[in-house]
Amino acid sequence: DAGVIQSPRHEVTEMGQEVTLRCKPISGHDYLFWYRQTMMRGLELLIYFNNNVPIDDSGMPEDRFSAKMPNASFSTLKIQPSEPRDSAVYFCASKSQETNYGYTFGSGTRLTVV
Amino acid sequence: AQKITQTQPGMFVQEKEAVTLDCTYDTSDQSYGLFWYKQPSSGEMIFLIYQGSYDEQNATEGRYSLNFQKARKSANLVISASQLGDSAMYFCAMRERQSNTGKLIFGQGTTLQVKP
Numbered sequence: 001d002a003g004v005i006q007s008p009r010h011e012v013t014e015m016g017q018e019v020t021l022r023c024k025p026i027s028g029h030d031y032l033f034w035y036r037q038t039m040m041r042g043l044e045l046l047i048y049f050n051n052n053v054p055i056d057d058s059g060m061p062e063d064r065f066s067a068k069m070p071n072a073s074f075s076t077l078k079i080q081p082s083e084p085r086d087s088a089v090y091f092c093a094s095k096s097q098e099t100n101y102g103y104t105f106g107s108g109t110r111l112t113v114v
Numbered sequence: 115a116q117k118i119t120q121t122q123p124g125m126f127v128q129e130k131e132a133v134t135l136d137c138t139y140d141t142s143d144q145s146y147g148l149f150w151y152k153q154p155s156s157g158e159m160i161f162l163i164y165q166g167s168y169d170e171q172n173a174t175e176g177r178y179s180l181n182f183q184k185a186r187k188s189a190n191l192v193i194s195a196s197q198l199g200d201s202a203m204y205f206c207a208m209r210e211r212q213s214n215t216g217k218l219i220f221g222q223g224t225t226l227q228v229k230p
Contacts, residue, residue, distance in 0.1 A: 042222045043220040045219070100164065101149065101161070107158050108157055
């Protein structure tokens with residue numbers, strides 16, 4: 001199993017540009033989570049999906065952020081327009097509902113908005 | 115209100131000694147799960163250990179053990195025989211409602227440095 005795959009690993013973009021982060025969860029996992037990590041705020045949950053349906057998006061900072069999960073093997077997190085304060089590491093994680101604890105994280109995408 | 119509190123921003127330990135990383139939590143649920151993750155400098159999040167609120171015994175995984183004190187709402191991580199490779203950031207996390215899958219809420223983390 002390749003684990004949770006995120007792309008790109010690093011992204012540098014200019015303020016105002018659209019940014020799309022991608023995630024492929026582990027096959028068979030029912031849940032997918034998007035987290036953001038910053039020095040100031042730590043690890044925050046942005047949104048999570050169950051069977052491709054968004055369940056809780058209360059952590060999404062504002063309308064500039066959107067997330068989709070068109071099928072069980074792919075999710076995107078889009079920021080449009082991007083701002084310097086969006087600079088962070090964005091993690092995707094997935095989990096099967098068959099276990100209580102099997103949250104697997106991807107390697108993260110380090111986003112820098114200049 | 116802070117749900118997960120890690121009061122030690124940074125810790126030092128001598129190689130081969132044991133170290134305890136503190137974690138307290140706040141929940142009104144009777145059923146919940148507690149987790150510890152390790153984040154080395156390379157940035158990935160590595161799952162270490164899990165404790166369910168109804169588990170009677172403290173969880174152990176190799177050199178890691180979780181000192182679960184339910185009445186005090188604490189879930190401290192004990193690393194025995196520290197190794198240089200244990201130097202990393204450690205996060206405590208909680209999922210409320212143990213029987214249902216839900217989001218993990220993380221503490222602010224503790225940076226551990228192992229001295230040779």
